[in-house]
Amino acid sequence: MIDFIIIPSAYQKKEEEETNLLTFGTNQPDISLFLFSVKVTSLTVLHLSRTGSHLVKRDVSCSGHWTVYGSRCLLFVPRAMTWAKAEKNCLALGGNLASVHNWKEYQDIQSLIISQTQRPQKAWIGGSDAQQENIWLWSDGSQFLYTNWCRGEPNNRGVQNCLQINHTAMKCWDNLQCRYHLPSVCAKPR
Template identity: 55%
Template sequence: MRNETAASLCCAASSLTCGFLLFKISGLKTACRNGWNLINGRCFKYVPSRMTWAKAERNCISMGGNLASVHSSEDYYDIQSLIRRVTHELKETWIGGSDAAEEGNWSWSDGTLMTFTNWCPGEPNNAGRGQHCMQMNHSGEKCWDDYGCTVKQPSVCVSKN
């Protein structure tokens, strides 16, 4: 259904029903499942359990999501705020970036395009030729770092619903 058609249908509906219908059609999200937090139209969940990157990704998938993709500085700061709210600090945390499939070609595990980056200076550096997974809140600058995927640390998941 096109938005114009939906808008014309709203003329006959109550304003509350109309608002809900237009919101549903536009795809914008207003709420998340219990334990998830709405950030810029997507639902995020901080997972404090320390896991490897692969296990953290499987855990996110089991909850209907993926490790978090970050598409803007606003997303990044809002995810940091979520972590700070839960932990009272900015811990290094897994997010969904990886170049395991092809060295130097970073992609998000949820399949979205990586159009925004927030790498720390000198990163990604693939130190020791074994850093293929992305962590956030690295160093004093609290930016992104490529890191060894077998290290166990907390994670952030994202879900569209």
């Protein structure tokens, strides 16, 4: 027997409200007869597993080791690699190196890294000015409007075309030569 809660987004309850747990047998529920009249635009499926006397709730809208933050799934990749290899790795996992569009998204990335490493770890995200100097682009194609550069950055000292985060105690951004090996943060839509 597997326990699931299926919640269409339009009907999601507030965290403190009671949600009914539905218990289904194998290959159940069978709703194939009703699919012709259902249009699902967004769905959250929560997988519940019993560990001792505790009930563990896990959001499975981001698969594997990805973690839900807002409308995105984020993944911290601790294996150090070049910026290009990190982007290729994220693409193979269905995402891109993370883009950052506001302070909240940057805080989400910080929270993810700290949850994995217990400290602010330098890491690649998806910013690069390799195509044209001083024109920063996100590898996912989104607009590069929000920045958190360290003082005096980007400085392009020694052809630095890739964006690393957590450069100083200020946890700000630095441009760095893309050939350096760093951990990375991938992102994909939920």
